[in-house]
Amino acid sequence: MFGICNLSIVPLRLTPSDTSEMVNQIVFGEHFTVLEKDKKWSKIKLAFDGYEGYIDNKQYQEILEKDYHALCDSKKHYAGELIDFITDNINNLTTIPLGAQLPFFSEHKLRIHEHHYTYEGQVYNEQLPKSAVIEKAFLFLNVPYLWGGKSPFGIDCSGFTQTVYKLCGYHLLRDAKEQATQGEVLSFIEESEPGDLAFFDNDEGIITHVGIIMKDYNIIHAHGKVRIDKLDHSGIYNIDTNQHTHKLRVIKRFI
Template identity: 45%
Template sequence: MLSLVPMRVETSDRAELVTQLIFGESYEVVNTEVNWLQIQLATDGYRGWIDFKQHTAVTPEYFNEWKTTSHARALDLVQLIHIKSVQIPIGIGSYLPFYDGSSIRVNEERYAYAGRASAADVRPSQVQLAAVAANFLKFPYLWGGKSVFGIDCSGFTQQVFGICGYQLPRDAYQQVAHGQEVHFVEQTQLGDLAYFSNAEGRITHVGIMLEGQKIMHAHGEVRIDTLDHTGIYNQDLKRYTHQLRIIKRILL
């Protein structure tokens, strides 16, 4: 078991990182090729290739139980889990399978966990969302990343909403299908998701709205900028960096 496993678009360590498998997440193997396994995540159905050496097998019974259970998530930026003399570092947003307040379970083994954890079955709120999102400030940008050591824009929104009990798809163009449209920037509320398009009109960026028309998003780092009807204005660069396409409200 590892804290983080890269999932790639092809069977090569040089291939593009499409996302990351985070600790405690469950998946099924859908294809094999030499020393690589193509997996599909139980959370959002995302597919990618992992090195077979980084695979942790679970029983079919465990996998089915995992899929039908709500799991707590780690809230500390970095924490440790322990089993005997082995300790594994895990980051914020990691899954805590079958957490009982002091330990988690993978297959039939129990691992001690003494860090903070989210509730396993919660309804997201604006206050909770803002508090969770604040932990991600200054995380560096990484294409395909979902961790404290590197995260992309949709990985950021997926992690924040996931910790708060709402499962979003992995990519921005998939996430935009969720929620109800907010027609004017002036009507945004904390927790709304703003989406941005490229020159071809494709959704390529997403961020979480804060109060006062501020937006938190991953662009170089997880940062806070200003949003108006044109898009995101970066005060440091003194220019617009993203063109606004649509705003959606998830917390109805």
């Protein structure tokens, strides 16, 4: 069985319960495999990054297997407005956030199963130059931190980097420790360029944080909110508290 998110932003939970931890979010147009389904909950696996979790059965639309595979194989189109809406054939509005996927998009039209919509906003559908990474990152500046979030209304550190790279046409996995398995290792901070990613670990050596390197040893990352701090050989230096908050583990290049 296969499904697609037909609402703006839907929580993906660790266990099948409304009170369970939200480990991720699904934004409009993201498609997935339904691994298990009971009366209220479905366990799903996202096509984009393989992330698994539980979603309320009322918050997605089942789709045909052929549509699922067509979406996997087709060119991706993403909404480029911070917040916008789509309209159906009788002018009902559905709000969609920056980074929402536009399934079967052509000439301002998109489709989910048998439902057709119109979208008039900006669309990203190409690989952009590395300089665009910082430009897209600025769109999220001051967005509040939200564990599991990946929208302009709340985002976590790896949701931020994944979404920014997605808008630029590049594929990152969901969690910081997974993203750290991708890309090319840089030996020194001096080798880094704007758009490279810096990863940070905890006292147990587990990578728990990621941010996007800017010029002049600055970094933009989600910590309380999406903010800009200084980056040095030790890690992130918070410009408000004048102390280090994250210990640098590795710098990696993806573009």
